[in-house]
Amino acid sequence: MAPKFKGNSDDWLDDQSSRRSGKGTVISKKKKADALDSSEANATVAEVFPRQCRVRLDETGEEILCGYRRASVLGHAAGHAEEGERDRSPVAVGDRVQIERSSPDSGTVKGICARRNLLARPAPGRDRTQKKVRQVIAANVDVLVIVASVGEPEFSPGLVDRFLIAAESAGIHPVICVSKLDLLNGSERPWEMYADLGYEVFPCCAKKGQGTVQLQERLEGLTAVFCGHSGVGKTSLLRVLLGTELGKVGAVSEATGKGRHTTSSAVLLEQKKFSAKTAWIDTPGVREFGLMNLEPEALPEFFPEFKELVCSTQGCLHYDQPGAEPGCLAHSLPRYPSYCRILESLLAGEN
Ligand SMILES: Nc1nc2c(ncn2[C@@H]2O[C@H](COP(=O)(O)OP(=O)(O)O)[C@@H](O)[C@H]2O)c(=O)[nH]1
Ligand SMILES: [Mg+2]
Ligand SMILES: [Zn+2]
Structure with missing residues (x-):
């Protein structure tokens, strides 16, 4: 059974008492701001800290720090937490926001736009009211680049599969980047299976610069979020x-005065070479990636090779239990063990 996500050392919760304004006035818990119209936004969130975020201004490309309050930005906007869930932070990297500048290098987030999509995972624990906590890794992205290394750490098909499902269920196009190609030895190439299944696979080597031009061209003009195990x-x-x-990222850490490690949280990186629209998001490594709001019955849809199977049980869940589903034809497929691990974690309600 897949281990539960246990959280990372970089986990933090934003201001839990954000219902309270600086002056001690209690803002009604029920009052939620309305989502902004996209024409009202003037900046994109580039990095999120507790109660503050770094934003990139549309007009000049400058980056400034802006305060945000949960009550004033958390709206009815599409893509924001629903009943029974709470977002760990009301803003996420990639969010389109309206900011009001109060000094040359600071301001306040006034409102937030509906999200066209988002990549999220369950955060550990529950909040005070027992709601599930959700961590939005990035919002409004075109591509999820799933990075998995040839070695150090070993290629992990389980995590690749989870990211593929997360991307597809969020309406984000996934591509797989196989990194550290210089560490290739022997004949095993477990990632070739993904190309055979029709996924886009980019073998790369950052050390020797192999394959990076192809990936760069593929991502030009797009907002891409890079995810994978730590160290890949x-x-x-x-x-x-x-x-x-x-x-540039280091310079911003100076601005926050916190000397943060560059990727202790997701960060939108500046891309000067290409069009202004190109935006790439680096994320901290994850050990496990839980899937949110996915019903076990929906899982086979995310495995294209399962679609052609005609098992003797109609609506077969392809569950590997002795005698459970006689006549199941999924057992011989290469991704079957990975499918079963994910299915078991969903059936156990673990995400
Ligand atoms: N052999 C080899 N090592 C690499 C390559 N790319 C990165 N590394 C090393 O892998 C380690 C982790 O790299 P890093 O970029 O911090 O990984 P991240 O945690 O996924 O951001 C570092 O020690 C890098 O020097 C590569 O193409 N080949
Ligand atoms: Mg990193
Ligand atoms: Zn079956």
């Missing part, structure tokens, strides 16, 4: 793709 080489790859412009 996401940041190294982005450094090559962006032409070592990640130094």
